[in-house]
Structure formats: structure tokens, C-alpha cells
Amino acid sequence: MKNYKISDNVIRRLPRYLRLLDEIIADGTKRISSGEMASLMGLTASQIRQDFNCFGGFGQQGYGYNTEMLREAVASIMGLNNGYTAVIVGVGNLGHALLRNFDFGSCGFELKAAFDVNANLVGDTMAGIPIYDSNGLVDYIKENDIDLALLSVPKTTAKPMAEKLCSIPIKAIWNFTNVELTAPGSDTLIESIHFSDSLMTLGYYLNGHREDHN
Amino acid sequence: MKNYKISDNVIRRLPRYLRLLDEIIADGTKRISSGEMASLMGLTASQIRQDFNCFGGFGQQGYGYNTEMLREAVASIMGLNNGYTAVIVGVGNLGHALLRNFDFGSCGFELKAAFDVNANLVGDTMAGIPIYDSNGLVDYIKENDIDLALLSVPKTTAKPMAEKLCSIPIKAIWNFTNVELTAPGSDTLIESIHFSDSLMTLGYYLNGHREDHN
Numbered sequence: 001m002k003n004y005k006i007s008d009n010v011i012r013r014l015p016r017y018l019r020l021l022d023e024i025i026a027d028g029t030k031r032i033s034s035g036e037m038a039s040l041m042g043l044t045a046s047q048i049r050q051d052f053n054c055f056g057g058f059g060q061q062g063y064g065y066n067t068e069m070l071r072e073a074v075a076s077i078m079g080l081n082n083g084y085t086a087v088i089v090g091v092g093n094l095g096h097a098l099l100r101n102f103d104f105g106s107c108g109f110e111l112k113a114a115f116d117v118n119a120n121l122v123g124d125t126m127a128g129i130p131i132y133d134s135n136g137l138v139d140y141i142k143e144n145d146i147d148l149a150l151l152s153v154p155k156t157t158a159k160p161m162a163e164k165l166c167s168i169p170i171k172a173i174w175n176f177t178n179v180e181l182t183a184p185g186s187d188t189l190i191e192s193i194h195f196s197d198s199l200m201t202l203g204y205y206l207n208g209h210r211e212d213h214n
Numbered sequence: 215m216k217n218y219k220i221s222d223n224v225i226r227r228l229p230r231y232l233r234l235l236d237e238i239i240a241d242g243t244k245r246i247s248s249g250e251m252a253s254l255m256g257l258t259a260s261q262i263r264q265d266f267n268c269f270g271g272f273g274q275q276g277y278g279y280n281t282e283m284l285r286e287a288v289a290s291i292m293g294l295n296n297g298y299t300a301v302i303v304g305v306g307n308l309g310h311a312l313l314r315n316f317d318f319g320s321c322g323f324e325l326k327a328a329f330d331v332n333a334n335l336v337g338d339t340m341a342g343i344p345i346y347d348s349n350g351l352v353d354y355i356k357e358n359d360i361d362l363a364l365l366s367v368p369k370t371t372a373k374p375m376a377e378k379l380c381s382i383p384i385k386a387i388w389n390f391t392n393v394e395l396t397a398p399g400s401d402t403l404i405e406s407i408h409f410s411d412s413l414m415t416l417g418y419y420l421n422g423h424r425e426d427h428n
Contacts, residue, residue, distance in 0.1 A: 006426045011418055015411035019394055042396070078414045079421030093314050097307035098409075107413040147420060172416050180233055182256070189427060191416045193407060195312075197229035199321040200292045202386050202405045204225055206361060207293030212220045213403060 006054050013051055014074055016041060021071040033064040080108035085146045086174075088114040089161060090153035091121055091131055094176060098150060100127050109148060113140065141170055148172040155179050162190070220268050227265055228288055230255060235285040247278040294322035299360045300388075302328040303375060304367035305335055305345055308390060312364060314341050323362060327354065355384055362386040369393050376404070 020040060024032060034045040034052075041048075052058050058073050059065040075081065086109045088095050095114065104111045115134045116122060122133045132140065140146070149165050151158065151173055158177035165173055166186035175181050175192040183190055205213045234254060238246060248259040248266075255262075266272050272287050273279040289295065300323045302309050309328065318325045329348045330336060336347045346354065354360070363384050367375050372391035379387055380400035389395050389406040397404055419427045 015414040079417040093311035097311040200229040203293040
């Protein structure tokens with residue numbers, strides 16, 4: 001692994017490669033060229049080769065990639081087999097939906113527990129996941145060396161809860177609160193899914209800026 | 215408005231500007247410089263000025279921006295006052311959570327109806343939104359000139375449902391299915407929120423690549 005900084009755009013294409021590889025492996029494809037991958041993904045072959053070269057390259061010029069080996073290599077770079085652990089903080093409608101439906105395992109994370117302030121939920125088990133009182137969150141993360149907190153609390157409590165998590169510090173926060181969170185002075189990584197940013201971007205393209213769309 | 219292609223990175227910063235402006239306007243801030251905005255957002259002042267110059271610029275050098283006017287200008291570019299209309303297709307746990315909790319209005323969209331195949335849901339009203347049978351989806355979109363379909367159906371039906379929507383064609387699909395969708399030969403815009411891509415990106419940074427993180 002080279003030690004220089006790899007751009008966020010490259011890193012964010014890795015899950016797309018993985019998704020494509022899972023699809024074509026399921027279809028029985030054993031080898032694929034960068035050109036074939038490019039046409040399936042709307043990229044160029046040279047961009048794909050450049051991306052893979054950031055990680056030392058995964059194939060031999062002219063032979064295409066062995067799909068299984070390429071999948072293994074990408075999965076290893078993403079840490080899919082590292083056994084990361086996660087908790088959900090906030091079991092409202094969205095936290096509930098993610099708890100029941102989101103496949104943490106396929107992303108390399110094991111969901112261990114969920115936390116909420118609502119006494120009606122505390123003590124329940126949903127889809128095999130216990131729901132504990134938020135008062136016990138910090139101790140649970142420390143004792144179980146949890147890597148990630150999925151934050152799905154109401155907007156009003158997003159910042160104080162993020163500060164509490166950063167002060168432990170937890171290794172990573174996956175932020176669904178639609179509040180811009182930062183971790184000044186903390187080593188916590190924060191990755192946000194901002195639904196409204198995504199929808200507003202569509203609004204921009206609908207607003208007579210269709211020519212800007214890829 | 216200039217007619218050249220504006221990069222996706224610029225466009226995706228617009229909702230962040232809007233989010234910041236909403237916060238500081240709520241705090242009573244009347245003017246802000248590009249330098250102050252930069253430090254609040256982790257950007258550079260020159261990047262912010264360049265972004266705004268893509269749209270003709272919104273301020274006079276040395277005076278900072280009037281926060282209310284800047285907010286109005288950004289909102290107008292994003293089409294926030296255009297009265298777009300939306301439906302939800304698929305009222306499982308995630309569709310349900312978005313129906314109940316997501317604030318479509320603040321993004322410039324009015325949620326008009328939801329559709330599902332589940333006879334137990336059809337005919338219900340949730341949070342004021344009627345749930346209709348998916349068989350009536352295409353006619354409803356045509357008759358009501360709906361701009362956007364939020365797609366939250368199961369993975370297995372994502373592609374056929376997207377093809378059906380593109381064939382109308384609906385103007386935009388907001389894709390929550392975690393399936394890679396394309397609209398070949400159709401004018402439909404597709405914007406995807408891939409939860410697993412986001413979580414895998416965190417897995418990458420946790421996997422000894424912290425130095426690549428911004």
C-alpha cells in the first residue's frame with residue numbers, strides 16, 4: 001500500500017466496484033476487462049486502471065481481472081473482514097428502519113445494540129438487537145470497544161450526543177441527523193448521510209440546470 | 215446564469231451553504247464574509263468565492279454577504295420555491311420512516327401520496343399522506359404531473375420499477391434501494407443514496423487509512 005493521500009473520489013468509487021463485482025460474480029462472470037467495467041459503470045477504462053493503481057494495481061495488462069480476486073482485494077482494502085462493531089443511537093422511525101433493514105454485515109460491521117431514551121423501548125429486542133437506555137451508552141462503548149455509532153437522534157440532541165461520543169472517543173460516527181457535525185480536537189471520524197442535500201441537488205437539476213448533470 | 219457546465223462538487227456544496235445560512239440567520243447574523251463561512255465549513259475563502267462566481271457572485275468585495283439575500287439567492291438556484299411534487303414508492307420500514315420524518319417541504323418538494331403493493335396498507339393515510347395501490351402509480355404520476363418518485367421498494371423490484379417510472383417518463387427518481395439504477399434512453403434524472411457505500415467508506419478510513427481522511 002502506498003502511503004500518499006488517496007482522493008476521496010477514488011475511495012468513494014471502491015464500494016461501487018464492489019457492488020458491480022458482486023452482481024457479475026453472481027451472474028457467473030470469471031474475468032472482466034477495465035473497458036467492460038467502465039461501460040457498465042459509466043466511467044472510462046483509464047480511470048478504473050488509475051483507481052486500482054492507487055492500491056498497487058490488481059491485474060496484468062491485457063488479461064482483464066479475475067473477478068473473485070479483484071473482489072477480495074477491494075473488500076480487504078475496505079476492511080470488510082475486520083469485524084467492526086456498531087451501535088445505533090436513537091431508535092425513532094429512521095433508527096428503527098435501519099435496525100430492521102440495513103445489512104450491516106455486508107459492509108463489514110456487526111450491529112451489537114441500540115440505545116434510546118424512550119422507556120417504552122428500553123429492554124425490548126428488535127430483530128435480535130437489544131435496546132438499552134441511553135444512560136448506559138458511553139460505558140457500553142468503552143467496555144465492548146465499539147467502533148461505530150450510527151447517530152439517528154432528533155436534530156436538537158445531535159450535537160451534544162456527538163460531543164459525548166467524540167469525548168470517549170468512539171472511532172467513528174455515521175451521522176443520519178441532517179445536522180452538520182464536526183469533531184474538533186477529537187480523533188473520531190464522521191461520515192454523514194444528508195438526505196436533504198441529496199434531494200436539493202435533484203431540485204437544482206430539475207430547476208433548468210439539466211445540462212449540468214452527468 | 216452562465217450556460218457552462220458547473221461541476222457536481224460545486225452543486226453539492228450549495229445545500230451545505232444553505233444549511234449554514236439557516237443556522238446563522240437563526241442566530242441573528244446579518245452579514246458574513248467568505249472567510250468566516252470558510253472557517254465554519256472547513257473550506258477556503260477562495261473556494262467559496264469561486265463557487266458563488268459560478269452563479270454570477272452574490273456580494274461586493276470587502277463587504278461580506280448579506281445572509282438573508284445570500285440565502286434567497288442560493289434557494290432560488292436550488293429551485294426551493296418551484297413547488298415540486300413527490301410520491302413515495304414502497305412503504306416498508308424505510309419508506310415509512312421517510313414519510314413520517316423527512317421534511318420534503320424544506321427541500322422544495324410537496325409529498326402528495328405514497329404507493330405500495332401491500333393490501334394492508336392501501337387505503338390508509340399516514341401523517342396526512344394517502345397510500346394507494348401501486349397499480350395506480352403510473353396513471354397518478356401522469357394525471358398529477360408528479361416531478362419525483364422516492365424509490366424505497368425491495369432490491370428485487372428496484373430495476374423493473376425504475377424502468378416503469380423512466381418510461382412515463384417521470385422527471386426524477388430519488389433512489390433508496392441500494393441498487394445501481396440507470397436510465398438509458400430516458401430523460402429521468404436519478405439521484406441515489408447508497409447507505410452501504412457510505413458505511414464502507416468509513417470502513418476504509420477505519421482500516422488504517424485514516425491519513426486519507428480530510
